[in-house]
Amino acid sequence: MLKRKAYDKLLEWKNASSGATALLIEGARRVGKSTLVKEFGENEYESCLIIDFFQAPDEVRGYFSEYRADLDTLFLYLSTFYGVELHERNTLIVFDEVQMCPSARGLIKYLVADGRYDYIETGSLLSIKQNVSDIVIPSEEEAFELGPLDFEEFLWAMGERQLADLIKSQFNKLKPLPDVLHRKALGLLREYMLVGGMPKPVDVYAAQRSFVAVDKEKRRILSLYRNDVARFARGYEFKVVSILDGIPGQLSKREKKFTLSSISKSARMRSYEEAFFWLADARIANLCYASCDPSVGLSLSMDQTSLKCYMADTGLLVSLAFADDLGVKESVYRTVLRGEIGINEGMLTENIVAQMLVAGGHNLFFYSQSGKSEGEERMEIDFLIQKPYSNAAGKPRISPIEVKSPRQYGTTSLDRFKKRFDKKIGTQYVLHPKQMKVEQDRVYLPLYMGFCL
Helix, strand or coil, X not given: CXXXXXXXXXXXXXXXXXXXXXXXXXXXXXXXXXXXHHHHHHHHCCEEEEEECCCCCHHHHHHHHHCCCCHHHHHHHHHHHHCCCCCCCCEEEEEECHHHCHHHHHCHHHHHHXXXXXXXXXXXXXXXXXXXXXXXXXXXXXXXXXXXXXXHHHXXXXXXXXXXXXXXXXXXXXXXXXXXXXXXXXXXXHHHHHHCCCHHHHHHXXXXXXXXXXXXXXXXXXXXXXHHXXXXXXXXXXXXXXXXXXXXXXXXXXXXXXCHHHCCCCCCHHHHHHHHHHHHHCCCEEXXXXXXXXXXXHHHHEEEEEEEEEECCHHHHHHHHCCCCCCCCHHHHHHHHCCCCCCCHHHHHHHHHHHHHXXXXXXXXXXXXXXXXXXCCCEEECEEEEEECHHHCCCEEEEEEEECCCCCCCCHHHHHHHHHCHHHECCEEEEECCCCEEECCEEEEEHHHHHHC
């Protein structure tokens, strides 16, 4: 069983809530929500009743409408149908893929008020119109998002817990790893890029160390996502698929902003907004918006018409980029692992940093200036985050992040950005494949330390 940080969040909720709230876990399909909750329910409660609404018969779904005013009968029928004995204040009831039964989600308010059992809901596409129609979103829900395994969790899965702890420790001290461990960490990060953080591919890789076997699992997930698009993206399926298929090509460009003209010369953002939202709501993609005037409160200057679209899992991005080759060989993955041929290095590196930042709780923003106007300098800052700044008494400042995949590079954009927005800027970060070094308020981090930000 893969160790997930989210397990501790479930424990915190159970102990702090004591049944006063239900917990809603959002996340992409196949990200491990059901497995996590099942393990938690079996370990922490006397019994656990799991209702998978993707598979539940219509009769069971109907219970939540028919017996919403008769909870005794509702519990009796659910307990009997699933063969699980219910114990007051010691049973967890799980509504798995709750978006498939809005009436069950709408009943949470009354189930929590009843107080007999604890409730966890899991789901994706929870904001899509057809999944919230005719219900009031319960205020008794606490929510958090489960993403793919982050790099630290991947290291745990590879049996490298000590290395993970050392990376965090050295980051906090702003000290580099010894060279041999630095090279080892970089190698494991490249494995993480290719495998990704979806639990099943990670499990397969940990057991077999076979990229071909991993690729098969990732393609199954991508196929599932495509089926979901056909089923749930009603009326704009083509737009969603066009964006999804276009992500590798868009990220392979020097300027990685998503250009809709690559889909259609007549395409405009206003007609594609819902498709981008769908991919983000399904947790298939991470959207990164332009900030026009970087300052604390980045969303205040967000330009929703200018965005970059990353895959939420970099391993899936690799398989999507190899979409035309249904029989990717082990040797191909190995050459990519060694950095010799194949996938655009910048695409993978920037996507993995985006994935790390999202896993760390950051919303994604970038800054771009074309330099085409008179007196304007060209600037491209990959990411902007907000962090406390020691030289401002710990007050928050904007930290620009530049991502570099080659060993030789320049920092012209970062220099110009610092000069223009000087007093708004805190620590600057350059994530690169070399060792850590610190130059005043600019920190050069090895790429594998991205999860520490």
